[in-house]
Amino acid sequence: MPELPEVQTVVSTLQPRLAGLTITQVDLRRSDIVQPAGADLCATCLNRTIRAIDRRGKRIVFTLDNDIRFYIHLGMSGQLTIADDSTPERPHTHMVLHARRGQETVALRFRDPRRFGGIFMLSSDSADPLGPEPLTLSSRQLHGLLQKTARPIKNALLDQRLIAGLGNIYVDESLHAAGIHPLTPADRLSPQHAATLNRCIKQVLRRAIRHRGSTLRDYVNADRSPGGFQRLHRVYGREGAPCPNCRRPIERIVLQGRSTHFCPACQPPLGKSKS
Ligand SMILES: [Zn+2]
Numbered sequence: 371m372p373e374l375p376e377v378q379t380v381v382s383t384l385q386p387r388l389a390g391l392t393i394t395q396v397d398l399r400r401s402d403i404v405q406p407a408g409a410d411l412c413a414t415c416l417n418r419t420i421r422a423i424d425r426r427g428k429r430i431v432f433t434l435d436n437d438i439r440f441y442i443h444l445g446m447s448g449q450l451t452i453a454d455d456s457t458p459e460r461p462h463t464h465m466v467l468h469a470r471r472g473q474e475t476v477a478l479r480f481r482d483p484r485r486f487g488g489i490f491m492l493s494s495d496s497a498d499p500l501g502p503e504p505l506t507l508s509s510r511q512l513h514g515l516l517q518k519t520a521r522p523i524k525n526a527l528l529d530q531r532l533i534a535g536l537g538n539i540y541v542d543e544s545l546h547a548a549g550i551h552p553l554t555p556a557d558r559l560s561p562q563h564a565a566t567l568n569r570c571i572k573q574v575l576r577r578a579i580r581h582r583g584s585t586l587r588d589y590v591n592a593d594r595s596p597g598g599f600q601r602l603h604r605v606y607g608r609e610g611a612p613c614p615n616c617r618r619p620i621e622r623i624v625l626q627g628r629s630t631h632f633c634p635a636c637q638p639p640l641g642k643s644k645s
Contacts, residue, residue: 371486372444373428374504374535375575376583376597380450381425383592387452387476391469392419393434400464403482409491411465414438420469427500427534429490437494442480445487447588453477465489483588500534504571507533513564516556523559523567524552524625536571539584539606542631544571546605551637552623552630558640577602605631 372380396412398404404411418434425431429441430450442450453459454477459466462483469476480489502511515533519526526532527541536544545552547570550563559567583589583597586607590596600607604614609622613633623630 371446371537372448372583372589373537373540374425375540375578375581375599376589376591377428377430377444377535378425378579379582379597380444380592381423381430384430384450384452384478385423387592388420388469388478389422390419391471391474391476392417393467394470394475395468397466397468398464403464403480403485403488405488405490411440411489411491414440414491415467425535426498427503427530428537429500431492439492441490441492443487443490444589445482445484447484448480448482448487449588449590449594450592451479451481451590451594452592453479500530501532502534504533504535505575507568507571509561509565509568512568513559513561516559516564518557520555520557522553522625523550523556524628524630526556528626528628535575538628538630539586539603540571540574540578542606543574543604546631546633546637547574549636549638551639552625552632554640605633607631 393415396415398411415434418436420432421435422433423430429443431439431441433439444450459479460481463479463481465480467478516526524541524545527536544567548567550567578584578599581597581599581602582591584600585596586600605620608620609631610619613620613636616633616635618633618635620631621634
């Protein structure tokens with residue numbers, strides 16, 4: 371599933387290509403990908419200029435010149451790509467948005483085979499249910515958020531209402547970098563642990579953004595290129611392979627139905643010193 375680095379990569383690619391262009395046509399092939407049900411995406415967007423494209427958590431937020439906003443969530447398999455007419459359209463393309471500035475025309479295609487993603491209209495008074503952004507979070511803030519829950523730290527960090535943008539890959543990688551066992555109760559982390567974790571989350575995310583995210587299955591950037599960070603994963607998807615730090619085999623457990631990868635030596639349970 372695309373997480374913060376993948377979504378940021380898409381946004382950084384789309385923003386210079388689409389900002390300032392006027393939407394001339396919206397081809398919606400499946401109305402059920404638009405929420406709330408019955409919202410008229412086409413009428414809302416037609417002849418409007420795209421003012422900005424930003425990221426919020428894992429959301430790709432479009433702001434139009436009339437302050438109307440909507441966001442696209444890539445879900446598990448979503449792809450948002452810039453195409454020209456000569457690029458064959460692939461199956462499961464649910465929406466094509468055409469935009470123009472002068473002689474310049476761009477088509478933005480949204481395809482999503484598994485349909486966990488979608489297009490979500492926002493109203494001016496839509497509440498933002500997401501927690502703060504990890505790249506700008508202070509250690510004190512993170513510690514305060516983690517104090518609110520006794521859930522395992524892995525599950526707490528996946529909760530988008532607590533902190534927005536992290537998913538399975540980058541939580542596993544950040545916890546390994548910080549030397550924190552994924553089952554550690556979130557409220558048992560000391561201020562020092564939280565500071566280490568905060569630093570590691572930022573390092574992992576920034577590195578992943580530099581490598582244009584991770585491609586495991588479906589993810590591609592808006593120019594249809596895959597990410598490169600999957601080659602640099604230290605624990606995620608590496609069950610049985612040696613830990614890059616200590617050579618012990620990486621272990622995999624399942625937490626709330628999600629694969630969780632960690633090194634039993636570098637990430638000892640709380641209260642046990644590193645061996
Ligand atoms: Zn290790």
